[in-house]
Amino acid sequence: MHQGNWKCGGCGEAITELPFEPRGEAGLMCKACFSKSRGGSSAGGGEKTKHEGDWKCSGCSKAITELPFQPRDTSNLLCLDCFKQSRA
Ligand SMILES: [Zn+2]
Ligand SMILES: [Zn+2]
Numbered sequence: 001m002h003q004g005n006w007k008c009g010g011c012g013e014a015i016t017e018l019p020f021e022p023r024g025e026a027g028l029m030c031k032a033c034f035s036k037s038r039g040g041s042s043a044g045g046g047e048k049t050k051h052e053g054d055w056k057c058s059g060c061s062k063a064i065t066e067l068p069f070q071p072r073d074t075s076n077l078l079c080l081d082c083f084k085q086s087r088a
Helices: 031-039 080-087
Strands: 002-007 014-018 051-056 063-067
Touching: none
Parallel strands: none
Antiparallel strands: 002 014, 051 063
């Protein structure tokens, strides 16, 4: 178990213990929300899936290991920071 001070992305409740070391706080869920997201029907959609891989940011050349989508074209990928900047 990993101890820490995170916040649930579903209900906002504090999370103090996780079975894994999270990379970021985004998308973290408490046990209740996690089991809810697992147990509920997936018909509604809106579910966040993460795709892991070994890509490179075309903006800053930083390694990208996780994306919220499956990239079709890997030559023009942006890391979260560069993506935010391009949108700003
Ligand atoms: Zn929660
Ligand atoms: Zn970048």
